[in-house]
Amino acid sequence: MRFRHYITAFITLFLIGCSDFTEPQSKDISLFNDFLKQTEVINNSIHVESTYDKKSKLFKPVLAIQRKKLAEAEEDLKPLVEKGDPEAMFWMAKIIYRSSVNDTPKALNLLQKAAENNPYAAMALFPDNRECQRYFNGFCEDKWIDKAKKLFIEQSKNGDVRAEFYIEKLKRKHDVYISAIINAAENNYLYPMVEYAEKVLLNSNSSSDMKKMAISLLRYGRERQFIPAIDMLMGVEIQSGNKNTEEFNTLFSEAINLGSNAAWEMMGISAIKDQSNSNINKYTIAKAIYDFSGDEFALAFTKPIENKKDLAIANKKAQEMVDAVEDVIYIDGAHPRQD
Numbered sequence: 001m002r003f004r005h006y007i008t009a010f011i012t013l014f015l016i017g018c019s020d021f022t023e024p025q026s027k028d029i030s031l032f033n034d035f036l037k038q039t040e041v042i043n044n045s046i047h048v049e050s051t052y053d054k055k056s057k058l059f060k061p062v063l064a065i066q067r068k069k070l071a072e073a074e075e076d077l078k079p080l081v082e083k084g085d086p087e088a089m090f091w092m093a094k095i096i097y098r099s100s101v102n103d104t105p106k107a108l109n110l111l112q113k114a115a116e117n118n119p120y121a122a123m124a125l126f127p128d129n130r131e132c133q134r135y136f137n138g139f140c141e142d143k144w145i146d147k148a149k150k151l152f153i154e155q156s157k158n159g160d161v162r163a164e165f166y167i168e169k170l171k172r173k174h175d176v177y178i179s180a181i182i183n184a185a186e187n188n189y190l191y192p193m194v195e196y197a198e199k200v201l202l203n204s205n206s207s208s209d210m211k212k213m214a215i216s217l218l219r220y221g222r223e224r225q226f227i228p229a230i231d232m233l234m235g236v237e238i239q240s241g242n243k244n245t246e247e248f249n250t251l252f253s254e255a256i257n258l259g260s261n262a263a264w265e266m267m268g269i270s271a272i273k274d275q276s277n278s279n280i281n282k283y284t285i286a287k288a289i290y291d292f293s294g295d296e297f298a299l300a301f302t303k304p305i306e307n308k309k310d311l312a313i314a315n316k317k318a319q320e321m322v323d324a325v326e327d328v329i330y331i332d333g334a335h336p337r338q339d
Helices: 002-016 028-038 059-066 070-082 086-096 103-114 119-123 130-135 143-156 161-169 174-186 191-202 208-223 227-239 246-258 261-273 279-293 308-323
Strands: none
Touching: 028 174, 028 208, 059 070, 059 086, 070 086, 086 103, 086 119, 103 119, 103 130, 119 143, 119 161, 143 161, 161 174, 174 191, 191 208, 191 227, 208 227, 227 246, 227 261, 246 261, 261 279, 279 308
């Protein structure tokens, strides 16, 4: 769940610290405030932040990864991997790299092959990449930094906003990094801004002005229906003890409608804990969650529905709940897993 990630990230930040150039600084406040003042809420299509278009051969498997249906994603990726598709090889590696001891070397092999043509695979093999150090220790080399830079430059020639951001970030200069975050946000790539806000909020030394700015950045993401921003705002409310407020309930409702994994998991927990809820209602919600993300947790706390007519109605309602969520991909090569 995203909220658990919020706590885990705090522990990680405490243990390893931040690299100097990405460390939030008080002088950033004026830059971000100027950016926020100049922007307006635009009612863009929800697809504005989607990493892949629905016509892409990778849309279905990557959406499955986002929703934690890893077995389904692996099955869809196999034929693409067999054809040597670098992007598919990258995503396959990100599915299997920590599945088992036997799969880890397979994932490394896939990443190394993909990294010749995919900058995100190259980034996964950077010397300072924590996941690389943990699972592929001894194979995290400097050569992949230069490789990623060259590949991002090629992608940027086609107007790839993500590539443009990472070209600037890899210059490892704070002012350049902040400008890149703002430029990315102006072009609807919001993950860097959300990451920055998260660092501010997780740092116990952040001033009240810094935290206020971070919340404003997350609200900017929320206005553009960016799920990670909404998830983090929910996490902030929970950490502040405001789980039962109107603000949290509004955030929660938005997150459910947009397809937040964290919100759907929370919906299941709330349904099974609510003693006033009928078994049919509990089952309907639990079945919807299972169909949405493959999560069986809530189903384990429901009783079987013996009446076939009631079961059919519940299953239909569950599917309608899933179908109401627009299929939008917000994970990307730099943020491939949400667990």
